Amino acid sequence: xxxxxxxxxxxxxxxxxxxxxxxxxxxxxxxxxxxxxxxxxxxxxxxxxxxxxxxxxxxxxxxxxxxxxxxxxxxxxxxxxxxxxxxxxxxxxxxxxxxxxxxxxxxxxxxxxxxxxxxxxxxxxxxxxxxxxxxxxxxxxxxxxxxxxxxxxxxxxxxxxxxxxxxxxxxxxxxxxxxxxxxxxxxxxxxxxxxxxxxxxxxxxxxxxxxxxxxxxxxxxxxxxxxxxxxxxxxxxxxxxxxxxxxxxxxxxxxxxxxxxxxxxxxxxxxxxxxxxxxxxxxxxxxxxxxxxxxxxxxxxxxxxxxxxxxxxxxxxxxxxxxxxxxxxxxxxxxxxxxxxxxxxxxxxxxxxxxxxxxxxxxxxxxxxxxxxxxxxxxxxxxxxxxxxxxxxxxxxxxxxxxxxxxxxxxxxxxxxxxxxxxxxxxxxxxxxxxxxxxxxxxxxxxxxxxxxxxxxxxxxxxxxxxxxxxxxxxxxxxxxxxxxxxxxxxxxxxxxxxxxxxxxxxxxxxxxxxxxxxxxxx
Amino acid sequence: xxxxxxxxxxxxxxxxxxxxxxxxxxxxxxxxxxxxxxxxxxxxxxxxxxxxxxxxxxxxxxxxxxxxxxxxxxxxxxxxxxxxxxxxxxxxxxxxxxxxxxxxxxxxxxxxxxxxxxxxxxxxxxxxxxxxxxxxxxxxxxxxxxxxxxxxxxxxxxxxxxxxxxxxxxxxxxxxxxxxxxxxxxxxxxxxxxxxxxxxxxxxxxxxxxxxxxxxxxxxxxxxxxxxxxxxxxxxxxxxxxxxxxxxxxxxxxxxxxxxxxxxxxxxxxxxxxxxxxxxxxxxxxxxxxxxxxxxxxxxxxxxxxxxxxxxxxxxxxxxxxxxxxxxxxxxxxxxxxxxxxxxxxxxxxxxxxxxxxxxxxxxxxxxxxxxxxxxxxxxxxxxxxxxxxxxxxxxxxxxxxxxxxxxxxxxxxxxxxxxxxxxxxx
Numbered sequence: 001x002x003x004x005x006x007x008x009x010x011x012x013x014x015x016x017x018x019x020x021x022x023x024x025x026x027x028x029x030x031x032x033x034x035x036x037x038x039x040x041x042x043x044x045x046x047x048x049x050x051x052x053x054x055x056x057x058x059x060x061x062x063x064x065x066x067x068x069x070x071x072x073x074x075x076x077x078x079x080x081x082x083x084x085x086x087x088x089x090x091x092x093x094x095x096x097x098x099x100x101x102x103x104x105x106x107x108x109x110x111x112x113x114x115x116x117x118x119x120x121x122x123x124x125x126x127x128x129x130x131x132x133x134x135x136x137x138x139x140x141x142x143x144x145x146x147x148x149x150x151x152x153x154x155x156x157x158x159x160x161x162x163x164x165x166x167x168x169x170x171x172x173x174x175x176x177x178x179x180x181x182x183x184x185x186x187x188x189x190x191x192x193x194x195x196x197x198x199x200x201x202x203x204x205x206x207x208x209x210x211x212x213x214x215x216x217x218x219x220x221x222x223x224x225x226x227x228x229x230x231x232x233x234x235x236x237x238x239x240x241x242x243x244x245x246x247x248x249x250x251x252x253x254x255x256x257x258x259x260x261x262x263x264x265x266x267x268x269x270x271x272x273x274x275x276x277x278x279x280x281x282x283x284x285x286x287x288x289x290x291x292x293x294x295x296x297x298x299x300x301x302x303x304x305x306x307x308x309x310x311x312x313x314x315x316x317x318x319x320x321x322x323x324x325x326x327x328x329x330x331x332x333x334x335x336x337x338x339x340x341x342x343x344x345x346x347x348x349x350x351x352x353x354x355x356x357x358x359x360x361x362x363x364x365x366x367x368x369x370x371x372x373x374x375x376x377x378x379x380x381x382x383x384x385x386x387x388x389x390x391x392x393x394x395x396x397x398x399x400x401x402x403x404x405x406x407x408x409x410x411x412x413x414x415x416x417x418x419x420x421x422x423x424x425x426x427x428x429x430x431x432x433x434x435x436x437x438x439x440x441x442x443x444x445x446x447x448x449x450x451x452x453x454x455x456x457x458x459x460x461x462x463x464x465x466x467x468x469x470x471x472x473x474x475x476x477x478x479x480x481x482x483x484x485x486x487x488x489x490x491x492x493x494x495x496x497x498x499x500x501x502x503x504x505x506x507x508x509x510x511x512x513x514x515x516x517x518x519x520x521x522x523x
Numbered sequence: 524x525x526x527x528x529x530x531x532x533x534x535x536x537x538x539x540x541x542x543x544x545x546x547x548x549x550x551x552x553x554x555x556x557x558x559x560x561x562x563x564x565x566x567x568x569x570x571x572x573x574x575x576x577x578x579x580x581x582x583x584x585x586x587x588x589x590x591x592x593x594x595x596x597x598x599x600x601x602x603x604x605x606x607x608x609x610x611x612x613x614x615x616x617x618x619x620x621x622x623x624x625x626x627x628x629x630x631x632x633x634x635x636x637x638x639x640x641x642x643x644x645x646x647x648x649x650x651x652x653x654x655x656x657x658x659x660x661x662x663x664x665x666x667x668x669x670x671x672x673x674x675x676x677x678x679x680x681x682x683x684x685x686x687x688x689x690x691x692x693x694x695x696x697x698x699x700x701x702x703x704x705x706x707x708x709x710x711x712x713x714x715x716x717x718x719x720x721x722x723x724x725x726x727x728x729x730x731x732x733x734x735x736x737x738x739x740x741x742x743x744x745x746x747x748x749x750x751x752x753x754x755x756x757x758x759x760x761x762x763x764x765x766x767x768x769x770x771x772x773x774x775x776x777x778x779x780x781x782x783x784x785x786x787x788x789x790x791x792x793x794x795x796x797x798x799x800x801x802x803x804x805x806x807x808x809x810x811x812x813x814x815x816x817x818x819x820x821x822x823x824x825x826x827x828x829x830x831x832x833x834x835x836x837x838x839x840x841x842x843x844x845x846x847x848x849x850x851x852x853x854x855x856x857x858x859x860x861x862x863x864x865x866x867x868x869x870x871x872x873x874x875x876x877x878x879x880x881x882x883x884x885x886x887x888x889x890x891x892x893x894x895x896x897x898x899x900x901x902x903x904x905x906x907x908x909x910x911x912x913x914x915x916x917x918x919x920x921x922x923x924x925x926x927x928x929x930x931x932x933x934x935x936x937x938x939x940x941x942x943x944x945x946x947x948x949x950x
Contacts, residue, residue, distance in 0.1 A: 294845055305845040412704040415669040425669065458770055461636070465672025475637075475678035490873035497869055498845045506837035507563065507771070513917035515565055515768060517638040519874060522682040 009202045011171070013039040014376055015369075016191060016206035018178055018220055020044075021051035022154065022358045024212035025161035025172070026365030026384070031210075032168035033387060034369060034380040039204055040162075040170065041193055043177040045442050047158040049280075050214050051358055052445060053315030055237050055271035056264040057248055058082060058152035059359040060095055062122060062145075063255050065114030066107075071335040071360075072118035078360050079148060081385050085362075088392040089156040091400065093263055095149025096130060097122075097252040098141040100299050107253050108143045115147065122147050136244050136301045149248035151264050153398065154358060155445050160389035167390060181209065181223040181350075188224050188341075188350035208372040211352040215280040215318040221352055226341045228352050232280035233317040235272035236289045238496055241308035241453045243268050243400075244301050251300065258296025265400065266420065266452055267310060270297045274317070283314035285495045308504070309496040310455060320355035336364050340371055349375060417466070418459035420452020428466060438473045440464065440485040450485070453501075455493060457508035460485055461516060479521040486512060526552040526793075528937060529813045530830045531800040531853055532840070534559030535923055536908025537832035538783040539609075539930030540937075541792055542616060544830075547938055551792040552824060554800050554815050558780060560838055560909070565642075565742070565768030566775035567649065568610065568927055570626055571598075572641035572920025582643050582924070583607065583626045595859065595881075595913035597925045600888050601932045609931035610644060617782050620750055620775075621647035631655050633662075633739065635671055635769035637679030637691075641920055646775055648753035651765035652739055654680070657687025661732055662739040662767070666697040667706045670770040671741035696727050708743045712774045715745035715752050725759040734762060742766035742775050749778050800853045803829070803901070810901045828903045828937040831856075831892070832930060835883060835909035843868065849882055851910070856892045856900055859885040860912040876915055883912025889936040890929060903940065905933040 015031040017024050020042025028040040042048070060079055061072035083090050099105045108124070115122035123146045130144030131137060162172045175196040182190045182203065190205035211228070213220045221228035248262035261270045273289045290312060297304035320337040336356030341347040353368040366382045373379045388395065399405075403422040407413075415425040431437075431446050440463055443449050449463060450456030460482060468478035497505055512518045530541040533555035545551045570582035571589060579585045586606065590599045598606070607626045614622040622644045624630050629641035630653045639654050654660075660680065662673035673693035680691040698720070703710060714720045724740075732738055744752040744766055756764045768775060784794060797817070804812040804823060812823045833840030833853055841858070843849045847868060849861055860881035862868060869877045884892040884906050891899035892906050907929040909922065916922030 309845075410704075412702055414704045415667060416705050417669060461770060462669045462672070465675045468675045468678065469672060475675060475682060478675055479636075479679070487873050491871060494869035494871060494873075494877075498843045498847075502836050502843050503839065506835065509917050510560075510564060510837065510922075511770060514920070514922060515634060515770070515773075516636045517634045517640045517920070518636065519918070520638045520640075521636060522679060522684075 011039060011202065011204045013037045013204065013206045014208065015039070015372055016041070016204050016209045017212055018191065018209065019212035019214060019216070020046040020158070020172070020174055021049050021212070021214050022047070022158055022161070022361035023214060023353055023356065023364050025158050025165065026361045027210050027212050027353065027368050028170050028172065029161045029165040029168070030365040030369040030382060030384050031372065032165045032170035033383050034373070036376060038165065038170040039206070040165070040172045041176040041178060041191070041204070042174045043196065045174050045445060046162055046172070047155050047445060049216070050315045050317065051154045051158055053237070053313055054154060054358055055260065055262060055269050056151050056154060057260065057262055057359070058090055058150040059357065060147040060149045061118055061120040062095060062097060062111070062115060062147040062149065063250060065118050065120050066110050067254060068335065069114065069118045072114065072120055074335060074360050074363060076118065076120045078363055079150065081362060082152070082359075083150065083397065084395055085385065085388045086157055086160060086392050087388070087395045087397045089153045089160060089389070089398060091151040091263070091398045093149065093151050093247045095147040095248040095250060096134060097145040097147060097250045098130060098137060098300075099143040099252045100138050101140050101142070102299055103251055103253040105142045108145065111145065111252055120147060134245050134247060134249060137249060138300060138302055143252065145252060149250070149262070151248065151262055152358065153265070156391065157358070157389070159446065160391045163390035178220060178223070181220070183224055183347070186346055187348045207349060208375050209350050210368055210372060211350070212354070212368070214354060215316040217318060217352050217354040221341070224341070224347055224350055226345045226347055226350065226352070228339060228354065229321045230354055231319045231321060232277045233319045234275045234277045234283050234314050235317060236285060236293060236312065236314050237269050237271040238290070238293050238312045239264070239267045239269050239310045241267060241310050241501070244304070244307060249300060258293045261297060261300050265448060277316065280316040283316060285312055285314055287495070290495055306499060308453065308499060308501040310453065310501060311492040312496045313492050318354045335360060338364070338367050338371060417462045418449050418452070420454060421448045423447050423449055423459070425466065428463060429470060432467060432470060432472055438467065438477055438481060440467070440481045441488055450489070454504060455508065456485065456489055457504070457511050461511070476523050479523045483518060483521065483523065486518065526550045526824060526826060527941070528552070528828045528830060529554060529800070529824050529826045530832060531555070531813070532559060532832035532834060532838070532908065533557070533784070533794060533796060534832060534834055534838065534908060534926065535561045536926035536930035537830070538780070538787065539613065539927050540830045540832060540907050540934045542783060542787050542790070543612070543931055543934035544937060545787055545790045545792040549937070551787070553787070553792065553794040554798050555796050556799055556839060557796060560834060561776045561780040563771040563773055564776050564923060565773055566620070566646050566779040567632065567642035567768070568613065568622070568644035568923045569641070569920040570606070570610070570643040570924030570928070572629065573918065579629060579641055581628050589919070593913060595885060597911040597914055597929050600886055600890055601928045605932055605935070606928050609928045612931060613927050614644065616786055617779065619782050620778060623647050623650035631685070633676060633680060633767055635676065635741075635767055637676035637683065639680070639683050639685060643924060646750070646779070648744065648750055648766045649742065649768065649775060651737060651763045652767060654689060655686055657685065657689045659733065659736045660689060660691040660739060661736045662691060662693050663728070664693065664695040665706070665711065665741065666695055667701070667704060668708070668711060668741060668743070669705070670708060671767070676739070676767070694731065696724075699723050708741065708769065708774050709746070709772060711743040712746045712749070715743070716748045721752050721755055725756055728760055732762065737763040737765065739765055739767050742768045742773070746774060746777055749774065800833070803854050803904070805901060808901060809903050827941050829905070830933050830937065831904060831906045831910060832908045833910055838909065840910040841882060843879070849879070851884060854904070856884050857894045858882055858912065876918065880915050881913050884910055885912055889940070890933045891936070905936050907933040
């Protein structure tokens, strides 16, 4: 706990949110919409943690229909809401549950019964119809079921929330790390924060501090001597080149490792695994887990091991385990946890919201802000189930062809900087200006720059040149972000490099080392 | 039609070997899946640019040091005098492009990021960019061409470590209007070939550039007319002009590939692209025929010699599957340089030397692939270029040098073992 330091400049707000994942920006937006002055701080970029590293499934609830009915009910309710309020982040792919030869076909009956009981629309279709819709899926499947799963773009979701919150007066501060919480007697009154970009330190005073740090929530709570036992469950994902499937394809069995393959923009993603890790910042990708996902992928889509694997990454689920002997945890459901530290440890002005999943982020935010209202003068109604996110005002669901459609009227209007993801020069330049960023990795998250088959082989040189030409960075800054990008990219590339993607990687080596000679750049 | 030698691969190594054999009377067939990596790389011949972290001034002086520390390097099988001979021969065969330089000293040419990069040879349209003497430079960008960023090039060069001071600046020109807002290097090169874009460029550069400034332009001055355009530009401007290679496809690389392919065809050799060599019919330790799959089926070409120049992982000569197994894709030759365990194929840091980096075939001094006991797999099979193990070409800046030197050396080895080709004897 920091001693009060009057020399620090400070900001004031009703609500301070810690954490810039989907939960954090959801809380900030909800609070701002209810008229509270709100500040959000995130130690890195928005969605840099778990949200930006999940598989991208907007759950129908089908996956939980048998195992966790209350989670299933929440999922289908939130699924219906987000299709309207976050339409621009949702691609309506539909979901397919299939019984492969490795799965008990009778589980399908339990599945249908679970879906019926929880209100998740599910319909069995003939195997031939399933294979007509998904020709690459294993032809030996025995049963198939349709559910309203969808693909959710986590970065668009988080930035849509953030921009919406800003439109309602909130301040969103990425790259601001909480160094300490300020506790006055039995009350958390704010936080001591450092800008990771400028190094500047300052205080933020708030009536309520909401800890939305996900798998890192325990670290934040500890700053106020509160115990939040969040375990980090690491899950591995692999992005494959092209959309091997057009729907979210799940194995029809109890949820397990490597049982879901879903389309995400121009690629598709297979997930996932579940391994406890002691430190959410230490996520090492193991070859065994890669092999497990590739083998499971082969069961869903024969030939999977010959397909191009683009990138592997791990995200950490926040798994809340309540060890405190306090009855009133306000545990709304088993799927997430809202902790009021005044009832738990006698510390007022401090709430923790953790656990849960991206699909239910809005519901979690609503619960957290409802609880905050009690400490901010009484209830105010939540409107996030109705008010659309920034970018989703027209309620038009995202389609894979959106960028192409925007380009088509004047196909030769300007340069395409990233061919894989159809990013134009003006779009790149506008984003650089709007975000005022000097990092190619930030731009990647905003535009999906370099996330296609060549993994930046062509566009990263162009983007570095444009960043420098725009005056955002000097030569050393441009060179450094280029080198940082290559190093960061390699972390996700090297564990899965084989087959045709290794050819691609060697071409990239030739470009960066053979043609451009980035190793000898002055930095 | 029968052939004395089948060359597998139409990249720089394959074309070099084929041309050398063809001019010495062999009937040569080149079979390849595609045009080869020459279309991707700058047309410079990089023999050796770096020994570890040290920049190499003279490849001729430094290759022996490389070979002594890396005895399995491809250059270990090329005698020093033959390395020089191969480059001289290469220059005479590519006279249309006017290669400048020698194995004795490296030019320092700016990359499209403004890094001074060592090359032994460069076509004369590029060699004027040699930074060693210092001086004033202007780099010219073309609006609408995304693969060349002159402000970053100039800024980086102004901060580069160079033997003599330089002063670089950037200039952006807007080419005459085109219906295309997204210009590729090929499109611009095509306009130089067909539209006299040179009039516009010479006019735009005449004022605005000082007499003592050297002018760097992206390497897009024409596919067919590239060298002529460059000569004309220097003449009209009375200033030194040079092309700077940038992202693939490489216009100078395509020019080089075209010059070598034309020379081969003119000499009577045959090049067949879009086919895949898949194996050998062998007897008594010799390849008797090469099996080639084309659109209609498998054809068996009887041969007296074979040169394998199918490239490394980038070109499909080597393949790593998802289980960690690496194979040579044409003849299933034994490989060296594989990591001890298939679990660690790559390390987490991009700029480390990767465990799989030096994988490839090992050869004897006749460039014949050998097995683990050091014996040639086939008496009459030779290998050249990126399929050879032991090098880290993109780090050493040695890829094109290895291709020319080993392509030439493989041809010489074939000529030594079969001076009188079968077809010649029949005539």
